[in-house]
Amino acid sequence: MFNDEKDQNADSQVRIGFIPLIDCAPFVIAKEKGFYEQEGLDVVLSKEASWASIRDKVAFNLLDGAHMLASLPIAASLGAGTVKSPIQTSFIVSHNGNGITIGNHLYESLAEIAADPNEIRNGQALKQYITARGTDKAPLRFAMVYPYSSHNYQLRDWLHSAGIDSDRDVQIIVCSPTQMIDYLKQGEIDGYCVGEPWNSLAVEQGVGHMLVTGYEIWGSTPEKVFGVNSKWVDSHPQQHLAMIRALNAACAWVDDGANQTELLNILSRSEYLNCTVEQLVYGFDSVKPKGQFDWPMEAYQRFSGNDINRPLPNYALWIMGQMYRWQQLGNMSSLNEFVNQVYRQDLYFEALGLPIPEPQVPLLSKEQENEWLDLVAKGEVSLHEQGILKGFVF
Secondary structure (H helix, E strand, C coil): CCCCHHHHCCCCEEEEEECCCHHHHHHHHHHHCCHHHHCCCEEEEEECCCHHHHHHHHHCCCCCEEEEECCHHHHHHHCCCCCCCCEEEEEEEEECCEEEEEEHHHHHHHHHHCCCHHHHHCCHHHHHHHHHHCCCCCCEEEEECCCCCHHHHHHHHHHHHCCCCCCCCEEEEECCHHHHHHHHHHCCCCEEEEECCHHHHHHHCCCEEEEEEHHHHHCECEEEEEEEEHHHHHHCHHHHHHHHHHHHHHHHHHHCHHHHHHHHHHHCCCCCCCCCHHHHHHHHCCCCCCCCCCCCHHHCCECCCHHHHCCCHHHHHHHHHHHHHCCCCCCCCCHHHHHHHHECHHHHHHHCCCCCCCCCCCCCCHHHHHHHHHHHHCCCCEECCCEHHHCEEC
16 A cells, blocks of 8 residues: 555545456456555546547546557657657556458458468468559558557558558558447458457458457567556656556456456446457457467467566567657657656566666667667567567567
């Protein structure tokens, strides 16, 4: 429990926003199972409609913190696509869970072209199909959830690896995850990159085919974080540390398979995800719908463990490289300093009472720091095939 003069003089209530997706589970479970209360916290959860709403409400102090895309604190702190706002994270909520799915019509067209199923999965058949269509037809439309998201970057990375220009050869639009399956059915979009369960549900309902997971594109990488207004952290340091402890306990509870039935029933309630238990099961279980594609075990969404929950500044470096690669960010210096201000490992260790590692050498040497964004954009640096925990490949 916290006991700090700054915190005692401040409002005791903590306002936390979330988007009704399955990876908001730790925020909900910390409330429902009493983990906030055990830390002396009075948390009010606020269901929000979009990532832009989450970003703006945290930036303007209408919320103290929120369930966020792992890239959102970086983009907000840089002022990319919004007013520059100091937002940081000291706790990663989840890794993995994304996939790329296409509609039946497009899949059938690719199957006629492809020499084998791998040419569909790696995008080579799509490249051939786009070339054969020519430029006189409207481009294929792919959806993702937010311009500054792993979904956008993973989709573009996958297209690029097949020789497809993601700005000219296709159209990429923003779409709510809950609308994607309907849009696929109606032919409004041809495919999408989204988190579970929306890939598995499209396969189960017979309206789409999943091609590849985010893990197969980037390896294991952070997906959602606990993002907070940096000014709130400064004025409520002990409440912030208590929030990290509560979420850490909730993540362990969520990852325990023995709790799955209770978890799904809680999340399905109207104040949270407002859907059926059957719609949620694919997000938390190794059970996947039978189809042409099986999820590799490493791609399943994970919520708990020091390797999952510890914020890694080198992932922030990777995201900044992606932003630069896709023309969302100008060149900048002081990358090491910036990412350590946004991804706060020190506060994670402090909150959980873990020994703080001795000061490490800078993430990037001075020479690498000057070249980093260009190196990522040119493809001269990539993530290890197993993900950010294994570092970069130069």
